Amino acid sequence: PLDTTIPDPSVVCLIGASGSGKSTWASTWPATQILELDAFRAMVSDDAGCQEATADAVFALQAVLEARLARRRMTIVDGTNSEKSVRAGLVATARRYGMPTVALVVPTPLPVCVERQSSRPRSRRVPEHVVRAQHAATAGAVSGLPAEGFDHVVVADNLGRLLPFLQRLSG
Ligand code: CTP
Ligand code: MG
Numbered sequence: 475p476l477d478t479t480i481p482d483p484s485v486v487c488l489i490g491a492s493g494s495g496k497s498t499w500a501s502t503w504p505a506t507q508i509l510e511l512d513a514f515r516a517m518v519s520d521d522a523g524c525q526e527a528t529a530d531a532v533f534a535l536q537a538v539l540e541a542r543l544a545r546r547r548m549t550i551v552d553g554t555n556s557e558k559s560v561r562a563g564l565v566a567t568a569r570r571y572g573m574p575t576v577a578l579v580v581p582t583p584l585p586v587c588v589e590r591q592s593s594r595p596r597s598r599r600v601p602e603h604v605v606r607a608q609h610a611a612t613a614g615a616v617s618g619l620p621a622e623g624f625d626h627v628v629v630a631d632n633l634g635r636l637l638p639f640l641q642r643l644s645g
Pocket of ligand 2: 552
């Protein structure tokens, strides 16, 4: 059967290409529980799309993540997370704090992810070749996510309108 389990608390790692709808899914949770990499880029550089700021943004996000995990607070990591090394870091951090991990995959078709870029302000637009690479990396990663150490691998499409209900049950 499909895994739709998202324990509370847990660390939810969103995985999907730009434009797949990760932040839209993240917004199902209270704003204070969402650590969005773009928001940390903006906090350190005033520019959410500033790629040069990524290392500092990751450093700041990691600090907040650990502060939350030390308090056993539900935390949603909203970034592309399409690289295995990035996911490995999140799983290792969650493990150190004894928190369960959820990979929440957002499998929106590539043409939809690409089309959604065109309605964004120029500074927030991700080039098509990058979206394509993120999409391929996401598709290629799904079957390996349990072996990467995620306790639950949930495909967002399977949650549908159930999510708010599931959260109420676990909350
Ligand atoms: N969107 C939509 N229907 C959905 C999900 C998203 O129409 N079911 C729209 C959103 O309104 C938004 C766009 O698709 O305008 C991209 O969604 P977003 O959540 O911002 O995508 P992310 O995956 O967060 O993209 P990024 O990695 O660039 O932050
Ligand atoms: Mg987003």
